[in-house]
Amino acid sequence: EAQVTQNPRYLITVTGKKLTVTCSQNMNHEYMSWYRQDPGLGLRQIYYSMNVEVTDKGDVPEGYKVSRKEKRNFPLILESPSPNQTSLYFCASSLDLTYNEQFFGPGTRLTVL
C-alpha cells in the first residue's frame, strides 16, 4: 500500500530534550516536506526537500533541522524543543514538484512541557 508513515504519532517531552520525528514514504517520491498545523494558522511549511541531499527552508524553519540521506526518509529534528513547538506535525511527499498533489502522513502530535 502506498503511504507516508510517521513515528511517533504522539509525543510528550520536556524543554531542551532533543527529539526526532521520522517520516518514510514507499512511493519513490522525490519531493518531501514537513508542516506544522496550529489553530487558525492552517498548515505552515517547515522544511522541504527536492531530492536526496537537497533541502531548503519553508516558512517557519526556526528551531528545526532536517536531513535527506535516503530518498524514502525525511526525519524532522528538534535539537532543543521549546513549548512554542507544541503542535501537530505532518510529513508529506509528492512525485516531484511539477504541480503534483502531496500525500500526507497521519500526523504527529507533539507536546513540549
Added chain:
Amino acid sequence: DQQVKQNSPSLSVQEGRISILNCDYTNSMFDYFLWYKKYPAEGPTFLISISSIKDKNEDGRFTVFLNKSAKHLSLHIVPSQPGDSAVYFCAAINGQNFVFGPGTRLSVLP
C-alpha cells in the same frame, strides 16, 4: 501576513444542497492551486486542483473556480453529503513552496 486566506472558519449546509468554500490569495506569483480535505486524526488528502491558466476544473461532485483578477478561488460541492463534513484547506504553489490557508470546517447536516 497570510498569503492564502479562508475567511470563513466554519460553514454548515443541509444535505443535498450546494456547499461553497472560498479562498483568497495575495501573491500574484501563485500559479497552481489545490484543495485538500482533512478528517480528524488523519492527514489531509488531495481533492482537486486548478492551474492558473484555467478558470474551472470539475471532478464529479467537486468543482473549483478560479478568478485570477480577483485573486479568488472557490470550491463547490454539489450535492453535499454528510461524509463531506471535514476541514477543507486551500493551498497555492509558489515556486517550491506550498502555502496553505487556515482551513474551513464544513458540516453537512442530514
